[in-house]
Amino acid sequence: MVGRMNDEPGISAPNVYQFKVIDTEGNVVHMRKYKGEVLMIVNVATRSGFTDLNFKQLRELQKIYEDRKFKVLVFPSDQLGNQEPKSAREVLEWAREREYEFDIFDKIDVNGPNTPLLWRYLKKCKRGMAGDFIKWNYTKFIVDRNGQPVGRYGPAVPPSKLAKTLEDIFER
Template sequence: MTEVPNPDYKTAETIYEFTCRNIKGEDVKLDIYKGHVCIIVNVASQCGLTANNYKQLNELYDKYAESKGLRILAFPCNQFAGEEPGNSEEIVCFMKDRNVKFDMFEKIDVNGENAHPLWKFLKHKHGGVLGSFIKWNFTKFIIDKNGIPVERHGPNVDPVDLEKHFEKYW
């Protein structure tokens, strides 16, 4: 498959300018999320934070997907202690076992030269306290209804703790 051209992350203004591949390998233009508050998160299936994060992301999705239009975009990443070693098929099975309903994308890099342009954009817009790089699995970005990254939360922040932040973006 040829790589879909994405904008320069330094000049992009919204996530809507990017295209990513879903877990089935299909191109998804992120403008399909226009008008939705989104959480973008890097995930892993074998991390100590996995069970709690998947459970709570599911809870948020169940609570707000229909009523408020919340969308969750999860990006598997194997850059942290090799905690996402699976291929797309294995990740799909993992998701199915956990009744995941939110949107899962192809495994990507979130750091380094080969980081996906979307993640370069997110880090450019919201650097971390110790630098813009992603420090671990389950770093969460809140995107407002206009496609603009408005908040970044580290792996230590439980997904349900983001709930109080959504009110200003609905």
């Protein structure tokens, strides 16, 4: 499977564009597809107490900044609290029913040996307060137009609170 430690040379990379991920259809997606865009990469779970607020505010941010090349990339995970029993395709359908137009990828483990290389890289570049592991659902990474992770925000930080950070990145 793409993105596991034994399939790739490692997590030392100049930017996120070196990595591949799997979409909800099982296709390999090269992250270089997003070159030149500002990204917010989020691990999600539809049964989390953070779901409604995060999805709504992520949608608002994406609409506000779509003309400035901003994308939200969503990675479902059932690893934290078993709050995502749906398959990735079911999460995609759930999101579409609610008019969330994010790029949604295959379910992942955000911690441990099966963590995709992109997520290992993000956690290495932007460690959390307690280390490089993901503590809970709705951890948000912001990646600038050069593919550099420039921020990591915990689940308690609502996406709307990141608008100023995004504005600063767009002004660079």
